[in-house]
Amino acid sequence: MKWSFKLITLFGIPVKVHITFLLLLIFVAVVPSGFIGGFTGLNAVGVVLLIFTCVLIHEFSHSLVARHYKVPVRDITLLPIGGVAQMDEVPDKPRQEIIISLAGPLASFALAILFYFMGKDEAGIAYRPGNIWMLLFQINAMLGLFNMLPAFPLDGGRALRAALALKMTWLRATRAAVAIGQLFAMFLFFAGFYVNWWLSLIAIFIYLGAESEERASETKAALSSVTVSQAMLTSWEQVTPQETIEEVLSKITHSLQWDFPVMDGDRLVGILPKDAIFGALREKPASTPVSEIMVRTFYCASEENSLDELFVKMSQTHVTLVPVMKGTELRGLINPEQLGRFQVLRSAEMETKAAVNWSKVWEYRGKEKGEK
Numbered sequence: 001m002k003w004s005f006k007l008i009t010l011f012g013i014p015v016k017v018h019i020t021f022l023l024l025l026i027f028v029a030v031v032p033s034g035f036i037g038g039f040t041g042l043n044a045v046g047v048v049l050l051i052f053t054c055v056l057i058h059e060f061s062h063s064l065v066a067r068h069y070k071v072p073v074r075d076i077t078l079l080p081i082g083g084v085a086q087m088d089e090v091p092d093k094p095r096q097e098i099i100i101s102l103a104g105p106l107a108s109f110a111l112a113i114l115f116y117f118m119g120k121d122e123a124g125i126a127y128r129p130g131n132i133w134m135l136l137f138q139i140n141a142m143l144g145l146f147n148m149l150p151a152f153p154l155d156g157g158r159a160l161r162a163a164l165a166l167k168m169t170w171l172r173a174t175r176a177a178v179a180i181g182q183l184f185a186m187f188l189f190f191a192g193f194y195v196n197w198w199l200s201l202i203a204i205f206i207y208l209g210a211e212s213e214e215r216a217s218e219t220k221a222a223l224s225s226v227t228v229s230q231a232m233l234t235s236w237e238q239v240t241p242q243e244t245i246e247e248v249l250s251k252i253t254h255s256l257q258w259d260f261p262v263m264d265g266d267r268l269v270g271i272l273p274k275d276a277i278f279g280a281l282r283e284k285p286a287s288t289p290v291s292e293i294m295v296r297t298f299y300c301a302s303e304e305n306s307l308d309e310l311f312v313k314m315s316q317t318h319v320t321l322v323p324v325m326k327g328t329e330l331r332g333l334i335n336p337e338q339l340g341r342f343q344v345l346r347s348a349e350m351e352t353k354a355a356v357n358w359s360k361v362w363e364y365r366g367k368e369k370g371e372k
């Protein structure tokens with residue numbers, strides 16, 4: 001996530017903090033009336049840090065259970081509205097996703113019970129302003145309860161999707177869980193007018209989060225069980241190391257590509273991604289040759305690689321061009337535009353009943369060299 005930096009690595013998982021989180025700390029330190037539970041100044045900062053330690057425990061519960069099921073966890077990011085554990089993939093088995101999703105709220109409930117008994121002993125009564133344990137009890141109980149709402153992308157929504165996926169396809173389960181989550185978000189949004197505007201704000205996050213989850217699962221469904229050769233671009237523009245930035249710009253203008261393979265005769269010697277071209281435009285003269293700005297170390301795919309794995313790799317590394325190789329021969333290209341086009345076709349396959357022999361459509365029937 002942009003504007004976040006690494007704080008510490010725990011259990012092999014990097015913990016990042018978003019810059020707005022630091023702004024929150026400064027904010028609570030200077031608010032004179034006490035931001036939370038009647039605490040002010042450095043005490044308020046301490047309270048916020050304690051709260052976020054609880055959030056961190058919640059996120060680590062998800063992450064460590066995920067790792068137990070061999071689902072890689074990229075990092076945990078702390079934001080003012082809570083924490084996010086980034087996982088690179090969704091577990092294959094719905095049962096595992098249910099357990100991973102419930103692990104966080106369960107940890108919050110366990111903390112709530114712990115703090116309840118700590119606070120009760122100290123104060124003798126249920127709640128008194130300034131009783132830090134009772135404040136933490138309330139916050140953890142709320143964190144657990146709120147996350148259990150069956151609204152995507154909250155934990156309850158994920159558990160709901162996984163439970164539905166036991167009975168139907170993963171994509172249908174996602175669509176159903178997203179619809180339920182968005183209905184919940186609309187309800188929360190209006191409820192916020194009467195309760196607290198903060199609730200309305202969170203409702204907007206839930207609504208948008210649900211939408212992006214739906215889009216991601218549609219992409220995943222469209223690209224799964226397809227090989228790279230079935231979706232690759234097989235007619236393309238290319239550049240030579242001697243061509244200049246100016247000539248490349250002309251190719252961008254008059255083709256459908258932003259990124260080009262760099263060919264020295266029959267040999268692929270580099271790639272020229274969009275970023276490299278536009279980066280060079282700011283710093284170098286238009287007569288600069290491609291050889292000076294091309295990328296020489298790059299990732300290649302082979303024809304039988306699976307497309308959804310390549311998609312995940314491309315979105316994680318922000319690579320915009322992947323040459324598809326057979327030995328030293330360039331057979332095709334995969335770029336984000338091509339993935340988008342293929343996704344539209346694949347959705348058509350899933351939704352039409354027309355008598356189209358799709359396996360023949362996906363099969364690349366080959367083309368003699370030189371034929372364009």
Ligand SMILES: [Zn+2]
Pocket residue numbers: 058059062104105147155
């Ligand atoms: Zn959670």
